[in-house]
Amino acid sequence: GAAMAKSKFEYVRDFEADDTCLAHCWVVVRLDGRNFHRFAEKHNFAKPNDSRALHLMTKCAQTVMEELEDIVIAYGQSDEYSFVFKRKSNWFKRRARPCHGVELISCIFSFLAPPTVPFASKFMTHVVSQFASSYVFYWRDYFEDQPLLYPPGFDGRVVVYPSNQTLKDYLSWRQADCHINNLYNTVFWALVQQSGLTPIQAQERLQGTLTADKNEILFSEFNINYNNEPLMYRKGTVLIWQKVDEVTTKEVRLPAEMEGRKMVVTRTRTKAVPLHCDVIGDAFWKEHPEILH
Numbered sequence: 025g026a027a028m029a030k031s032k033f034e035y036v037r038d039f040e041a042d043d044t045c046l047a048h049c050w051v052v053v054r055l056d057g058r059n060f061h062r063f064a065e066k067h068n069f070a071k072p073n074d075s076r077a078l079h080l081m082t083k084c085a086q087t088v089m090e091e092l093e094d095i096v097i098a099y100g101q102s103d104e105y106s107f108v109f110k111r112k113s114n115w116f117k118r119r120a121r122p123c124h125g126v127e128l129i130s131c132i133f134s135f136l137a138p139p140t141v142p143f144a145s146k147f148m149t150h151v152v153s154q155f156a157s158s159y160v161f162y163w164r165d166y167f168e169d170q171p172l173l174y175p176p177g178f179d180g181r182v183v184v185y186p187s188n189q190t191l192k193d194y195l196s197w198r199q200a201d202c203h204i205n206n207l208y209n210t211v212f213w214a215l216v217q218q219s220g221l222t223p224i225q226a227q228e229r230l231q232g233t234l235t236a237d238k239n240e241i242l243f244s245e246f247n248i249n250y251n252n253e254p255l256m257y258r259k260g261t262v263l264i265w266q267k268v269d270e271v272t273t274k275e276v277r278l279p280a281e282m283e284g285r286k287m288v289v290t291r292t293r294t295k296a297v298p299l300h301c302d303v304i305g306d307a308f309w310k311e312h313p314e315i316l317h
């Protein structure tokens with residue numbers, strides 16, 4: 025009867041339900057530089073924004089997107105980057121493995137596995153290790169006169185968002201964080217570098233100030249209109265896939281010719297292109313509807 029249908033083992037169904045839901049979720053991996061306050065100081069980063077460091081971070085993120093599959097958008101600021109993976113309905117299936125030999129026991133009990141995102145740890149470790157090795161690999165291209173003094177590290181985490189709206193809100197949250205920190209840091213370093221305040225004094229001066237107050241200090245005391253500060257500093261960096269025309273010259277050498285002939289070849293490639301635009305409003309998502317498809 026009805027009582028029989030609900031055994032004490034019934035609860036394991038919840039795990040299945042969770043997995044089904046997660047299969048339709050957006051998976052985000054966010055990494056962040058470990059102890060970069062110190063790293064920035066040791067490597068003489070400009071305050072409050074070192075553009076070399078920001079460009080290096082973006083180069084690493086582009087490498088991650090090009091090396092790994094299925095990232096639809098990335099967003100970075102300061103020492104962090106977030107990567108959004110395409111929604112996949114077959115994640116759960118990919119975890120299922122055939123049962124044979126010594127794996128039989130663990131296979132039987134695998135339905136008790138906690139409701140985590142299948143392969144989440146694999147996504148995350150791939151992203152973070154690819155990013156960290158790229159950071160070292162490309163360092164010299166961005167910091168020509170500044171040697172890398174020790175190997176930097178990054179932490180990573182996986183977060184799952186159940187809908188387009190929560191994903192948009194996640195990216196908005198990171199961009200709002202960029203804005204808040206950058207406005208604060210811009211005033212803070214103006215007070216320290218241009219007005220000669222000590223860091224403690226600058227901090228006290230800014231205690232309890234609102235956005236409008238900070239804009240006012242910048243404008244009246246330093247003649248800085250915050251809205252004219254570089255977009256990369258104020259908005260962070262969005263990476264999306266775009267078609268780009270690549271022009272290369274190829275040397276064509278015919279057997280009969282002594283000298284090679286240069287030929288201009290144009291081909292269209294899809295690349296992870298950096299933008300410094302607003303993602304909080306609707307405009308960005310209306311302009312790029314393909315991202316969330």
Ligand code: ATP
Binds near residue numbers: 061062064070074078
């Ligand atoms: P944790 O290990 O907890 O992340 P952290 O020292 O890295 O500690 P964060 O909150 O991640 O702390 O802050 C990163 C810090 O790195 C910034 O506060 C800033 O001092 C420095 N930093 C990162 N990127 C830049 C940059 N492009 N220009 C200047 N400073 C930067």
Ligand code: ATP
């Ligand atoms: P995946 O990304 O799934 O790990 P993979 O190509 O790295 O794919 P592994 O099962 O990890 O596959 O196997 C690593 C392979 O790398 C080995 O099969 C071998 O070909 C090569 N390899 C690793 N270390 C050595 C080594 N010290 N000497 C020679 N070959 C090596």
Ligand code: MG
Binds near residue numbers: 056
């Ligand atoms: Mg941190």
Ligand code: MG
Binds near residue numbers: 061
């Ligand atoms: Mg950090």
Ligand code: MG
Binds near residue numbers: 056057102103104
């Ligand atoms: Mg950080």
Ligand code: MG
């Ligand atoms: Mg391997």
